[in-house]
Every structure is written in C-alpha cells, then in structure tokens.
Amino acid sequence: MSHNHPETELHNPQSTxxxxxxxxxxxxxxxxxxxREVAAEFERPVMLYSIGKDSSVLLxxxxxxxxxxxxxxxLLHVDTGWKFQEMIAFRDEMVEKYDLDxxxxxxxxxxxxxxTPFSHGxxxxxxxxxxxxxxxxxxxxxxxxxxxxxxxxEEASRAKERIYSFRTPDHRWDPRNQRPELWNLYNGMIxxxxxxxxxxxxxxTEVDIWxxxxxxxxxxxxxxxxxxxxxxxRDGMMILAEDPRLELLPDxxxxxxxxxxxxxxxxxxxxxxxxxxxTLDDIISELETATVSERQGRAIDRDQSGSMEKKKRxxxx
Amino acid sequence: MTAPAIANAALDDATAVxxxxxxxxxxxxxxxxxxxxxxxxxxxxxKSTLIGRLLWDTKAVKEDQAxxxxxxxxxxxxxxxLPDFALLLDGLQAEREQGITIxxxxxxxxxxxxxxxVADTPGHEQYTRNMATGASTADLAVLLVDAxxxxxxxxxxHATIATLMGIRQFVLAVNKVDLTNYDRARFEQISHEFxxxxxSLGVRQVTAIPVSALKGENVVYDGRASMPWYDGPTLIExxxxxxxxxxxxxxFRLPVQRVSRPGESFRGYQGTVAGGSVKPGDSVVIxxxxxxxxxxxxxxxxxxxxxxxxxxxxxxxxxxxVDVSRGDMxxxxxxxxxxxxxxxAQLVALQPEGIQPGKRYWLKSGSRRQRVQVQPASQLDxxxxxxxxxxxxxxxxxGKVHLVFDEQAIFDAYEQxxxxxxxxxIDPDTNNTVAGGMITAKRAALGxxxxxxxxxxxxxxxxxxxxxxxxxxxxxxxxDVEVRRITAGKAAEIIDTIxx
Ligand SMILES: Nc1nc2c(ncn2[C@@H]2O[C@H](COP(=O)(O)OP(=O)(O)O)[C@@H](O)[C@H]2O)c(=O)[nH]1
Ligand SMILES: [Mg+2]
Numbered sequence: 001m002s003h004n005h006p007e008t009e010l011h012n013p014q015s016t017x018x019x020x021x022x023x024x025x026x027x028x029x030x031x032x033x034x035x036r037e038v039a040a041e042f043e044r045p046v047m048l049y050s051i052g053k054d055s056s057v058l059l060x061x062x063x064x065x066x067x068x069x070x071x072x073x074x075l076l077h078v079d080t081g082w083k084f085q086e087m088i089a090f091r092d093e094m095v096e097k098y099d100l101d102x103x104x105x106x107x108x109x110x111x112x113x114x115x116t117p118f119s120h121g122x123x124x125x126x127x128x129x130x131x132x133x134x135x136x137x138x139x140x141x142x143x144x145x146x147x148x149x150x151x152x153x154e155e156a157s158r159a160k161e162r163i164y165s166f167r168t169p170d171h172r173w174d175p176r177n178q179r180p181e182l183w184n185l186y187n188g189m190i191x192x193x194x195x196x197x198x199x200x201x202x203x204x205t206e207v208d209i210w211x212x213x214x215x216x217x218x219x220x221x222x223x224x225x226x227x228x229x230x231x232x233x234r235d236g237m238m239i240l241a242e243d244p245r246l247e248l249l250p251d252x253x254x255x256x257x258x259x260x261x262x263x264x265x266x267x268x269x270x271x272x273x274x275x276x277x278x279t280l281d282d283i284i285s286e287l288e289t290a291t292v293s294e295r296q297g298r299a300i301d302r303d304q305s306g307s308m309e310k311k312k313r314x315x316x317x
Numbered sequence: 318m319t320a321p322a323i324a325n326a327a328l329d330d331a332t333a334v335x336x337x338x339x340x341x342x343x344x345x346x347x348x349x350x351x352x353x354x355x356x357x358x359x360x361x362x363x364k365s366t367l368i369g370r371l372l373w374d375t376k377a378v379k380e381d382q383a384x385x386x387x388x389x390x391x392x393x394x395x396x397x398x399l400p401d402f403a404l405l406l407d408g409l410q411a412e413r414e415q416g417i418t419i420x421x422x423x424x425x426x427x428x429x430x431x432x433x434x435v436a437d438t439p440g441h442e443q444y445t446r447n448m449a450t451g452a453s454t455a456d457l458a459v460l461l462v463d464a465x466x467x468x469x470x471x472x473x474x475h476a477t478i479a480t481l482m483g484i485r486q487f488v489l490a491v492n493k494v495d496l497t498n499y500d501r502a503r504f505e506q507i508s509h510e511f512x513x514x515x516x517s518l519g520v521r522q523v524t525a526i527p528v529s530a531l532k533g534e535n536v537v538y539d540g541r542a543s544m545p546w547y548d549g550p551t552l553i554e555x556x557x558x559x560x561x562x563x564x565x566x567x568x569f570r571l572p573v574q575r576v577s578r579p580g581e582s583f584r585g586y587q588g589t590v591a592g593g594s595v596k597p598g599d600s601v602v603i604x605x606x607x608x609x610x611x612x613x614x615x616x617x618x619x620x621x622x623x624x625x626x627x628x629x630x631x632x633x634x635x636x637x638x639v640d641v642s643r644g645d646m647x648x649x650x651x652x653x654x655x656x657x658x659x660x661x662a663q664l665v666a667l668q669p670e671g672i673q674p675g676k677r678y679w680l681k682s683g684s685r686r687q688r689v690q691v692q693p694a695s696q697l698d699x700x701x702x703x704x705x706x707x708x709x710x711x712x713x714x715x716g717k718v719h720l721v722f723d724e725q726a727i728f729d730a731y732e733q734x735x736x737x738x739x740x741x742x743i744d745p746d747t748n749n750t751v752a753g754g755m756i757t758a759k760r761a762a763l764g765x766x767x768x769x770x771x772x773x774x775x776x777x778x779x780x781x782x783x784x785x786x787x788x789x790x791x792x793x794x795x796x797d798v799e800v801r802r803i804t805a806g807k808a809a810e811i812i813d814t815i816x817x
Contacts, residue, residue: 017619022350023432032630033589036574040643040684064618065587065630069579152423159422178420180446180667182453182753184589185681185741189748203351203434205425 017217024212028061031200033184034163035065035147038198039072041188042145045198046103046138049075051087052264053220054149054201057209060218061200062147063098074101076137076146080129081110082117082266084240090221105137117268118247126269135171138195145188145196153205157309163202169193175309207287214280226260226278237271350561351432355451355484357475358461360440363492367461367530368424368437371553374537377426420444421451430557440471445713446667448475452482453739453753457559459488459552460511464497464527467507473514474699480518481663481715481755483735486559487515489525490552494544495532501546517702524555562735563627568652569593569601570729570737572683573645577632585616585632586641591683591736592729593649595633596624600650603641605725609650610635627736644685646727646737654729654737655759660720662740663731664691664754665713670744672710672718672752680720682740687726691742691752692719710752719760731755778803 020028038045047062049055062071077091095102107129109115117125138146152159162178164186179187190196201209213220223240232241232252239246241254246268248254259272260283277283356364372378422437436451438444452458458479462472476487489511491504508525515523526535527547534540537553550558570592577585595601599612614634615622625631633647641647648654666672672691680689696707697715710716720726731738742752 019620026350026628029589029628029630033574036587036630037684040575066577067618067632068583068585068616069577153425156422159424160420175420179750180450180741180753181750182450182741183736183739184454185683185739185753187681187741187743187748187750189679189743191748203423203425 017215020212020215024208024215027204027208028064028212030184030203031061032065034186034198034200035062037186038145038147038164038188038196039066041186042196044141044143045073045145045147046076046141046143047071047073047147048134048149049077049091049102050149050265051077051083051091051221052149053209053213053224054151056218056220057204057212058147058149058201059094059098059100060216071098071100073147074103074141076103076105076141076143078130078133078137079104079106080125080133080266081106082129082245082268084221084223084264084267084270085243086223087221087264090219094219103137103141105133105140107133107136116245117266122269129266138171143195144190145198147198147200149201150199151201151204151206151209161199161202163199164188165197165199166190167195167197169195171195207284210280210284210287214284221264223261223264224283226258226276226282228256228258229272230254231257231259231272238274239270240267240272243267349431351434352457352556352559352561353434353436353455354457354459354556354559355436355438355448355455355479356459356461357438357448357452357479358440358492359463359469359471362440362461362463363530364440364461365437367459367490367492367528367536367552368435370530370533370536371433371435372424372426374533375426375428375553377424421447428553428557433556445474445478446665449478449482449665449667449753452479452484455479455482455484456561457486457488457556458484459490461490461492461530462507462511464491464494464500464503464507468510468514470700472511473702476514476518476520477697477699477702478665478715480520481665483562483731483755485520485522487520487523488552488555489523490528490530491525492528492530494527494540495529495534499527499544501544504547524550526550526552526555528552567592567729567734568654569595569599569647569649570654570734571595571631571633571647572685572737573641573643573647574684575643576641583634584638585634586647587630587632588647588684589630590625590627592627592734593652594624594626595649601635601647602650602653603639604646604648604654604727605656606640606645608639610637610639612636644683644687646683646685654727656725656727657759658722658725659760660722660726660728661757661760662718662720662754663715663757664710664718664742664752665715666710666752667712668744668749668751669712670751671712671714672716672742674709677745678751679743679745680722680726680740681743682726682728683737685727686743688723689726689742690721692721694718717757718754728756728759730757732757 047058049059059075066072075095091102094100110129115125115128120128150158150161152161157175160175162181164179164181165173166179167173188196212218230241231238232246232248232254234249234252238257238259257274258276260275260277261270261272264270275286277286356368358364420439424435424437426433426435436455438448438451458475460472460476462468479487489508491507494500494504497503504525504527511525512523526549527540527544528535529540530536534543535547535551537551539551540547570590571586571588572591573586574588577583577587595612595615597612597614600609601612602609612633613636615625616632616634622631646654664672672693674692675690677688677690679686693707693710693716695704695717696710697704699715704717707716729737738756740754740756741750742754743749744751
C-alpha cells in the first residue's frame with residue numbers, strides 16, 4: 001500500500017503513523033467540525049459511549065477535535081448490567097488513560113423488577129434497560145445535545161436521519177418532519193427541554209471505521225479479535241458463555257470455538273461469528289469480502305422491518 | 318421465512334465468511350476524496366432502481382439486507398428475479414406505505430478507485446426542497462429521463478435547481494433503453510436536447526449515457542452486447558473520473574467555531590478551513606473587527622503542520638493578543654471577503670409558511686449567526702426559466718432576495734466559494750430551518766438607498782451605463798437595478814462622497 005505524503009504535512013517526530021488517505025481525512029475533518037460546532041452551540045452536551053468500535057472512533061475524534069484542550073463534555077454509558085465483562089474493563093481503562101469524565105447510568109427498574117434479557121425477552125428488555133434508561137440519564141443530566149456514533153449505512157431509517165437530529169422534550173424523533181440540513185450548516189436552535197442528537201459518524205461505513213482504527217491505532221475491546229472462547233448456541237446465535245448468570249437450557253452444551261464479535265452489546269443478545277480474524281488486517285480483508293451486514297448479529301434489530309425507526313421514535317438512539 | 322429461520326440462514330452465512338476464499342477484492346487503497354452525487358428526475362424514471370443497481374453491482378448490499386429486501390418485496394420481484402430496489406432506499410415506514418420517496422436518503426458505495434456518497438432525492442414536485450437539500454453538497458448530478466418519454470418539465474426543474482446550487486457536472490442517464498429496443502437515434506436526439514438545455518444554464522460538462530438500470534447495462538458493467546453502437550463510458554467510469562469541488566484556489570478563510578484556551582499559555586482558534594490555504598508567517602485579518610495578525614502555528618492532534626488547505630479542521634495560533642470570538646472570520650489579508658450590511662442572494666423556501674417580506678429571521682453562515690431582514694424581489698418560474706417579480710416566496714419557491722443586517726455580515730459570492738457564500742435562514746418563532754440561500758453580491762448603496770427599497774440605483778457615466786445594460790449578466794437582473802445616465806464629472810463627485 002503506497003501513501004501519498006501531501007507536502008502540506010510534516011511529521012510529528014514522535015508519530016510513526018503515515019498520513020491518512022484523503023477519503024478518511026475528509027471523514028475525519030467533517031466529524032471534527034461537527035464536534036466543535038455542537039460544543040460551541042449547546043450548553044450541556046454529552047457523548048453517548050457504548051464502548052464499541054464506533055464509540056472508540058467517536059472518542060478518538062473528540063480528543064482530536066479539542067486538542068490541546070480536554071474533551072469538554074462528559075461521556076455517558078447506559079449500563080444495562082449485561083454487557084460483556086471485557087467491555088467494562090476496557091471502559092474504565094480508557095477513562096483513566098485519557099482523563100475523561102464518565103457518567104454511568106443503570107435503570108433502577110432493572111434491579112427492582114428483575115428485568116433481564118432472559119425473563120423479559122429482548123424487545124421489552126431493550127425498551128426498559130436501554131431506551132428508558134437513556135431517557136432517564138439524559139433528563140437527569142439536563143443535556144441539550146448528545147453525541148452518538150450512529151452511521152447512515154447501518155440501517156434504512158438511519159440513512160434518512162440528519163446529522164443534527166431534533167428531539168422533543170420527551171425524546172421523540174419525527175422522521176416525517178425533520179429540519180432540512182443544507183451544506184454543513186447545522187441548525188442548533190432549540191427551546192428549553194428539547195434536545196439534539198448529533199451524529200459525527202453519519203457518513204462513515206463499517207469499512208471506514210476499521211480502516212480508521214487501523215490507521216490511527218485506536219484501542220478497541222479485544223472481543224473484536226478472534227480467539228478461542230466458550231460459547232453456547234441459542235436461537236441460531238453463538239453466545240459467549242463465560243458470565244455465571246447465563247444458565248444453560250437442557251439441550252444446550254458449552255463448547256470452545258475460535259470466534260469474534262462484529263458488534264458489541266449485551267452478551268446474551270449479541271451473536272458471535274466464526275472467524276479466524278485475529279488482527280486488524282484480517283478483519284478488514286474479511287469485511288471486504290463479507291456477505292452479511294454487521295447488524296445481522298444483533299437480536300433486537302431482527303424483530304421486524306422498520307423496528308429501528310420505531311425504537312428511534314420512542315427515544316432510542 | 319420465520320425469524321429463527323432467517324437467523325439460521327444468517328448464521329450459515331456468517332460461518333461462510335471465513336471459509337470462502339477471498340472473492341475479487343472490492344476495495345483497495347483509495348486515493349481520491351469521496352464524490353458526492355445526487356440522482357434526480359421525474360417519478361418512475363428509475364432513480365431508485367439505478368441507485369439500487371449501483372449498490373448491487375458494487376457489492377454494497379449484503380446478503381442479510383438482500384434477504385430483508387426479498388421479504389419486504391412480498392414476491393414483487395422484477396423479471397430478473399431481483400428484489401424491489403426502491404425498498405433499499407425508501408427506509409421510512411411512511412415511504413414504504415405510500416410507495417414513494419419523501420426524504421433524502423444517503424447511501425455509500427465504492428469501487429477500487431474511489432468512494433461515493435449518493436443522495437436519492439424525491440421526484441415529486443412537492444418535495445423540491447428535499448431535492449435542493451441533496452444538491453447543496455453534491456459535486457455531480459445524475460439526471461434520469463425515460464428513453465420512451467424524453468425530457469420533461471421536471472428535467473428542466475431539476476437541472477435548474479442543480480445549477481443554482483452550484484453543480485457544474487451533469488450525467489444524463491437515458492434510462493429504460495431496453496424498452497426502446499436500444500434505439501440509437503432516440504438516444505442521440507434526447508442527449509442533443511439535453512445538452513442544449515444544459516448550455517442554456519451555463520453547464521458545459523455533460524455526459525449522456527444510454528442505460529438500463531434494471532438490467533444493469535452501462536451502469537457498472539458495459540452494455541456492449543445490446544448496444545454495440547455505444548462506445549462511451551459507463552456511469553461508474555464517469556463517476557470515478559469526476560472532480561470534487563475544491564475551494565483551494567480562492568483566498569484563505571477560517572470561520573472561527575470556538576476559541577481553545579486550555580491554559581494560560583495557549584490560545585488557539587478552531588475551525589474548518591473554508592477556502593484557500595494558510596501557513597505560518599501568513600498575515601491575516603480578523604473580521605468584522607479588521608484587526609491584523611500573523612499566523613505562528615497550525616496545531617492538530619498528531620501533526621505539526623506547515624500548511625493547511627480548504628477542508629482541514631485545524632487550530633490556528635496567532636502572534637499577538639487579538640479579540641477573536643466564535644462567528645468571526647480569519648481571512649487572507651490580501652484577498653478578503655465582502656463585509657457589509659446589505660447583500661443580494663438567491664434562496665429556496667423550504668417550509669409551508671414560505672418567506673415573508675420584512676420578517677426578521679436568524680441567518681447562519683459558517684459559524685456566524687445574526688439577525689436579518691429578507692426582502693423577496695423576484696421568483697424563478699421553473700417552467701420557463703424566467704424571473705418574475707415577487708413580494709414573497711411560497712414553499713419550494715426559488716427567489717432573488719435582498720438581505721439587510723443589523724450588524725456587519727461577512728460573505729463571498731457563492732460562485733466563488735460554496736462554503737462562505739452559503740447560508741440558512743431560521744424562523745425565530747419555530748426554530749425551524751426555512752430557507753437555504755446563496756449570496757450573489759454585496760448590495761451597492763450608491764445614492765444612499767434605503768433598505769426597504771427593492772431596487773439598486775446606479776448612477777453611471779452615459780457610455781458606461783449603455784455598456785453595462787448591453788451585457789448578458791445585466792439582462793437577467795434588469796428588475797433589480799435602475800441605471801441613471803450622468804456625466805463623468807457628476808460620477809466623480811459621487812465616488813468622492815462614498816470614499817470620504
Ligand atoms: N424495463 C425497464 N424498467 C425499468 C428500468 N429502470 C427502472 N425500471 C422500472 O421502472 C419503475 C420505476 O422505477 P423506480 O426506480 O421506482 O423509479 P423512481 O421513482 O425514479 O425511483 C419500476 O417498476 C422499475 O422496475 C429499466 O432500465 N428498464
Ligand atoms: Mg424513488
């Protein structure tokens with residue numbers, strides 16, 4: 001792979017990274033512009049941090065946007081209590097390493113009413129522990145803008161969503177009545193109680209994310225890389241079987257397989273893929289020949305067509 | 318298929334990922350910036366089918382997405398066994414229910430040469446505003462016509478809006494040629510008519526391609542088998558070679574988004590370069606204050622830069638303490654933008670209330686937001702291409718307006734700079750975005766005209782006045798300007814009073 005070194009750039013002697021190719025550079029510039037615009041126009045921004053690869057890229061871009069200053073807003077993690085253990089460890093490591101402000105919120109109904117992915121089913125569980133929890137956390141923090149790592153290539157209703165996505169005081173999205181968004185001129189005017197979800201990665205694809213992670217040497221949760229791990233097969237998905245709360249059903253057997261995850265969420269709802277991709281190079285070449293999209297591994301997205309639009313209208317990211 | 322069955326199928330596919338040998342590599346190193354394009358044309362000309370075809374043939378549609386598509390198509394497959402591509406793009410429930418495109422959808426695909434961002438815009442006249450939204454960021458427009466039907470009023474409308482929004486590269490896709498028996502004469506007649514239309518709009522860069530979006534002929538793969546007479550490029554070849562717009566040759570512009578002051582020792586101005594380039598040592602002016610400084614450093618996260626160009630998100634450090642805040646513009650000292658209280662612009666009205674004369678709106682341009690009063694002067698008749706007098710603009714209307722500000726405004730003409738010449742209007746009552754606009758010129762205030770007046774009065778020496786009135790530029794703006802013939806001596810007097 002040969003890189004053109006634009007003569008406008010001199011290397012930082014400490015950096016061994018070659019300059020970004022123009023495609024990634026353009027995406028990075030756009031994202032930084034959005035970060036700065038939101039930080040300047042809103043009183044209480046917050047960044048949704050889900051610990052996945054998109055969040056890792058988002059965090060990296062935030063650090064770049066405000067350098068040499070600190071990231072001028074807190075990170076918010078909506079913890080369902082059912083995340084992969086490695087995700088939580090990784091989150092705490094990042095907060096420490098980059099001197100970040102982190103807010104963690106878990107819906108108290110989870111403990112009070114014993115809401116689990118097993119007892120309530122994926123749809124209701126997601127509703128309570130993710131959508132409702134997010135609304136609680138945003139209200140509590142009185143945030144008027146929330147950054148998210150959603151990309152338009154993820155899903156058909158997201159392909160229609162603006163970069164500044166307006167939400168009513170009860171966090172609803174009205175897809176039929178979105179504010180027009182021309183050029184890179186974002187309208188940040190809202191009334192008290194209303195808010196905006198801002199999506200700096202709107203124009204990125206999954207491959208862009210991985211190529212950027214590689215080019216920028218961004219740390220990610222090790223679960224993305226192939227390794228022999230204990231799994232159990234359930235509802236046609238391979239689920240990681242390391243958390244003691246996962247009870248095996250009568251006909252289920254735990255076994256070891258070389259697997260990895262293409263997306264990360266709650267471990268009981270996230271399917272692994274059989275893959276030997278143990279490095280970023282492997283992952284990127286696997287992706288470039290992949291025949292299925294990343295969302296195929298998420299139970300909640302398969303429930304029905306238009307399910308994402310429905311969830312978003314109710315305040316989901 | 319039941320949900321678990323689909324899940325199983327998906328699992329099988331996932332398993333296959335690692336097992337299959339690599340197919341043709343779809344993406345290699347990309348060394349161009351992404352090309353942004355829009356498709357436009359009338360309803361049913363095949364816009365969604367064409368984009369679906371582009372996504373399909375560049376392998377941007379994955380199998381599980383295709384499975385969802387097949388399921389949603391309810392067996393409504395076309396005769397080639399392909400799913401209904403429109404469902405790939407019409408992602409909102411309302412769109413699926415009504416079977417039409419309402420809002421812009423953005424889609425991404427790439428070849429080994431380049432990546433693309435395509436905006437699928439609605440064809441219905443009542444959604445013209447959404448077409449304008451898609452056009453605002455596009456480098457190229459693909460205009461579709463049905464080979465059996467030829468050019469329509471909608472073709473003219475879309476070509477006109479695309480031109481207004483600054484698009485200078487057109488591809489004419491003469492679609493459904495399979496239904497005309499690949500008639501060469503028909504194709505050539507339509508392309509000839511379109512080239513005339515484009516020329517009348519001032520667009521020279523037009524490529525006409527005979528296409529069957531449905532069969533995938535001359536889209537990504539060539540259609541030589543059915544059209545041996547066509548030896549021009551396929552659509553994807555044209556897209557791969559198209560140029561992205563660049564604002565690098567104009568004067569340096571940095572709209573200041575925020576001031577970074579992490580500690581006593583550092584003060585930097587953060588923003589995205591909106592034109593030209595900058596390097597340490599350059600002299601710059603801060604507008605509107607007019608203060609002057611020199612650039613000492615261009616700071617980014619991991620590079621010490623010795624220059625930055627249009628598009629770069631940077632932090633600029635100056636050599637002296639100057640008062641700079643969000644909304645200010647840092648610009649090249651020898652090539653400054655226009656500053657003033659009155660400008661002329663063209664705009665597209667985006668909301669049902671239209672644009673009301675005399676109402677005070679918020680105007681946002683770059684990082685600057687200020688109050689403005691808008692006075693419509695004329696409206697474009699998209700059927701005839703003529704500008705008719707108008708006092709207000711209805712939704713979807715394209716008009717020429719006068720802008721009057723309370724405080725200094727800073728612009729370039731949109732023709733010169735698509736970033737610093739563009740603005741949106743926000744209604745202070747609803748907070749909604751009600752118009753997108755493009756600056757045409759600073760308004761000359763010769764003879765002390767008042768903001769409420771809709772005409773500029775130019776007092777010029779007789780020979781100059783006649784010359785000016787004979788130009789093409791002037792012909793299009795006759796109702797905006799009144800020219801008075803005066804003697805050269807009188808003109809010198811007026812100039813003196815203005816300069817003084
Ligand atoms: N025969 C033929 N039919 C086409 C072609 N392109 C589109 N169509 C059909 O024309 C109809 C309208 O297409 P669609 O993509 O929805 O048009 P849109 O309204 O411009 O998005 C559909 O039934 C398509 O299958 C083509 O090249 N040949
Ligand atoms: Mg359509």
